[in-house]
Amino acid sequence: MNTEKIAAQALKQAAERLTPDFRQDALSAGWPADIVFQMTVEENDGNLYLAYPNSIADKVQNLEYGNFEQAPNPVIRRFIRSHTDGLDDIFESAFEDVASELGAFN
């Protein structure tokens, strides 16, 4: 039983579920759709991160942190904060599955 593999798999599935959640949050906050639909939540080496092309990096940063023309509109920070507990649940659930498969609850 490879626990790391199971955790990574759980994270990968979480990333797929989180991408539409993030996009919904960003659109609701008024971020432009052409930026939002280039952004995805991805998993790599046990970490979740927000991926977007370098070509929109400045625009994303300006939306999130503001600049001398616009106030900050912190969708990314809000998203991370609101989903931290959910990620704990994902790990918990993954390890419960592992424990269950190992017969811990028999």
Place this chain on the structure above:
Amino acid sequence: MSFILAEDAALKNYLQGMTVADEKAPVRPVKVWFGYPDVEVRTQSYPYVVVELLDILPAYERQNSGIMYDSDNRGTVAAQAGVMYRYSMPIPYDLVYQITTYSRHPRHDRAMLFEMQQRFPSQYGSLPIPNAINTESAYRHMFLDGFLKRDQIEDGKRLFRAVYTVRIVSEMTPVDANNALHTVQTVKINRVTTNIPAGLTPVPHLT
């Protein structure tokens, strides 16, 4: 002052007094603004700091229930012998602020980085907030949740920016909560004004 206003004022006050130095001015004060100032103001005022309220989050993990008693009604009235106040436990919140420093000069930028790191250590920051009648202060926990360096070019000139995300623990008192939830049902207007305070004039169409 009440929830949010008290933290806003305390945070602005906490940021006052920063200075930077350069070859032209040995002491240059750093101004503090709520929200980004107009272009006319900001071009004359570098370096400066902008404070923005980003989020108001209920902190359920800190919620307690019960009844509290004290003699100054949570710092809103002067204590009187033999008088006690009774109220429900306040509702805990986290207030999230973005504090951004702006400067044109790299030396100013470094000086402000140093000052800000002193004021906002990662985990052990505290913000003094005076009570409503200004007789005592409570120290609220303050956390540096994020830091980002965002230098850029504005009008062909270098603009040094550092962005801090700061979380301040707070609470909404039952009085504030009641006021926030209270819905005005009716408004009564005296159509005949007989008692006009000095310096004020009645609104013509109501008299």
